[in-house]
Amino acid sequence: MRGWPAVLFLLLLTPAAAAAQTAAPPAATPVPVYGFEVVRTYPHDRRAFTQGLAFHDGELLESTGRYPSTVRRVRLEDGVVLQSRELDDVYFGEGLTEIDGRVVTLTWTSGKAFVWDADDLTLIAEHAYAGEGWGLTDDGARLILSDGTPTLRFLDPLTLTETGRVAVTLDGRPVSRINELEWIEGEVFANVWHTDLILRIDPATGVVTGVVDLTALMPDRSGLDPTDAVLNGIAWDAEGRRLFVTGKNWPTLFEIRLTGPR
Structure with a gap:
């Protein structure tokens, strides 16, 4: 991969793609790599095993994993949890998004999604879906789900019925995790699990159009579990055009500005 260390590129490949990467043709155009500047930092609950993050009405909405998993409203300025709902212990919480005043959260292997009122986290509905649930977002009309494979799935926001899917590729190779x-x-x-990278993906084609390298975001991770306390959590304030990122059990939420590409 031109423009960034080959070891980071290998982290993005599925095992099969990594084995075949020497035979793959070179990319015609290097994928741009973006850096960052820290605009501001905010406290983040170190007990939060962050799985999903969104910005809504001046607050953060966050889903956490492990047991008990939670969905919560969080005050941005000081990280105070304003309201929290616990999932039953049989559910391991995963991704989250807010669409039309409803918060949809996934579970890892249970095939169960929960729908909550964005204002008070009252449980509104439950839905089944196929496969694992990892990350979740929406484009205003469709839910977009990741499941750890090189695939993004598009779902109806009211029924969670799958309406389409796209394979995610970087330089023509599938990207997992x-x-x-x-x-x-x-x-x-x-986010790509167990890396400090964020991919920018064209939802129509699945092609990775850019990589955000956050390796230097939090160099001192002493006291954090290197296995699990990884970068995970992206929220966008569309009105203020602010980008927030954090990680699982991180003590800090970062507001960043992208720089580059380089």
Whole structure:
């Protein structure tokens, strides 16, 4: 991969693609790599195993995993949890998005989605869906779900019936471990599990059009579990055009501005 370390590129490949990568033709155009500037930092609950993050009406909506998993409203300025709902212990919480005043959250392997009122987190409905649930976002008309494979699935927001899917590729190769998602001005931004990278994905084609390198975002991770306390959580304030990122059990939420590409 031109423009960034080959080891980061290998992290993005499925095992089969990694094995075949020497035989693949070179990319015609390098995928741009973006850096960042930290605009501001905010406290984040270190107990929050962040799985989904969204910005709504001046607050953060967040879903957490492990047991008990939660969905919560969080005050941006100081990280205070204003309201929290716990899932039954049989459910491991995953991605989250807010659409038309409803918060939809996924579960990892239970095939169950929950729908909550965005104002008070009252449970409104439950739906079944096929496969695993990892990340979730929406484009205003469709839900967009990741499941750890190189696929984004599009779902009806009211029934969670699948309406389409697209394969995610970087330089023509499939990208696995796509995790938390956020819709930002016509693109899907996606965390890649166990990397410090965010992909910018064209939702129509699945092609990765850019990579955001957040390796230097939080260099001191002493006291954090290197196995699980990974970058995960992207929220976009469309009105203020602010981008927020955090990680699982991180003590800090970062407002960042993208720079580059380089």
